[in-house]
Amino acid sequence: MTADQSIVIIGAGVSGLTTGVSLLEAGLPVRLVAEEVPGATSLAAGAMWGPYLVEPWVRVREWSLASLHVFEALAEDPSTGVRMVSGIEAARSQVPAPDWSDLLPDFRTCAPEELPAGFASGHRFTVPLIDMPVYLQYLLDRFQRAGGVVQHGTIRTLDEVEGASAIVNCAGLRGGDLAGDPGVRPIRGQHVVVENPGITEFFSEDTGLSSELLCIYPHGDNVVLGGTAIDGEGDLRDDPEAARAIVDRCAEIVPELAKTPVVAHLVGVRPTRSEVRVEEERRDSGSRVFHNYGHGGTGVTLSWGCAAEIAELALTTQDR
Template sequence: MTSTGKIVIVGGGVTGLTTGVALLEAGLPVHLVAAEIPGPTSVAAGAMWGPYLVEPWSKVRRWSLVSLDVFRELSGDPATGVRMVGGVEAARNAVSAPEWSTLLPDFRECSPGELPAGFVGGFRFTVPLIDMPLYLQYLLERFRGAGGTTERQFVGSFDEIADASVIVNCAGLGAGKLAADDDVRPIRGQHVVVKNPGITEFFSEDTGLSPDLVCIYPHGETVVLGGTAIEGEASLLEDPVAARAIVERCAAVEPRLAKAPVIASRVGARPTRSEVRVEADSRSDGVPVLHNYGHGGSGVTLSWGCAREIVKMLPF
């Protein structure tokens, strides 16, 4: 096998596109196949850098740091949709600093005056905040600019893929079905996009394992409000009741949001697994298959780290 063989990526979300860019920029030919490009779950992401309920930490830490460095660099170009934004993560009861806090140089505990009413503790820090529709368009243009080709087609089996020297499985929720992996499950998420009433900092609440999330992510003229985390649900249909509840929860923290005009709802199904799978495998005929899935709600956070791991795993 030589490096001139075609690499086929299955999956058009942030993981597939980022992996494609990493492979192309390593000098390899890449063809990406997916039913939708970009994928709807990635479009629906918030998205703020931060490892969110993913394991194993030893690998997640390394992958997250790689992505953090890339996003810091991209934040210098407005066309990427990536910005470094300060804000607060708070809780209504006492909580410890998350493991990933050591990765951020300005991470510190909030003073009481920095917390909204009803919150007893929290932390202030600066992280990349990503406007996903804009960022995914940037990734797609970077992918095609590097010579990558795309094809809109549903892939139900790796056996459907012909003339591939390597297959890379970045199919999100569908990746588990392709790999016959019963450990993959959906966690439905919904965000509401509203007109920005003047918010410049992010806010997120540490809600533990609750399905009702509270996050406020400003993106210039709009704000993405979240959210939900419904275990086992994969429907991408908008839930208007959930949308109203999201706005109400966020407006309770930031009253200016109460009358902000609603622009859209975005719905995705986080492809969740007990551990992220970045691993080498093979098809029945011996064609190498590299898996890159199971990122849950941390697909953006892990994207560049996992993509570069895939490059290192190539069998040539």
């Protein structure tokens, strides 16, 4: 790597910013290029740690655990937007504990009287809950303090990137297009932000593969209510009917939510792939591309683990 060349990261969502921080703090120069800083999809996230519906599990487990440790440390500083919050995930049928349950020391099965009416099983645990606007600003500030350069712009092909020692593809939904990978598809997600009527714990329903989700994530004065997961849809416009249904579902769990004022509507598109792609590609030109995309709805959960792997790859190839 020459002194006048930076690693160029494409994308400024949670994956791009976290990867940028990891590379900079490993001693590598970084320039980040994106249309939106921070990225809109990451801003629309809930966001609670949890490796849901994402593969390959062996790597996902390690990435998730690495991120968990970082978030636990960040939660000691309120200015990061990260807090450790206790709550319940429940289901209307008998559902076994998830594969990741052994990563959480306080994970336990709920007694029947702990569950809302109509629910048959559930688990209580404590995980990081992330206020995304606050957290993304924290990441951006940390990135720039470490010497990272932010450039607003659109990269349509990897060939457009100039003056780069290497490229990191963190472009989310567009990551597949840049990589010539047709396996990335959108899953549209919508949340409703309301004033907090006094909720201190999270609640989420295990809805399986349903497009209608139920989650309640308290963030101080506000609560993020979710949600939807509409496979194959990439429209970012608000859906008023879906928003009403989200509030109604959440009000079945916490009736006070039926009348609390709405603060904002959030819509994002989860960049989903059969498997998360974190790897190095050597192009015919000899240039190096590190791919970090396809996280689906677990971009926050995997962010620090995937970023650490990209930094390790970059340092390794630097020494070749």
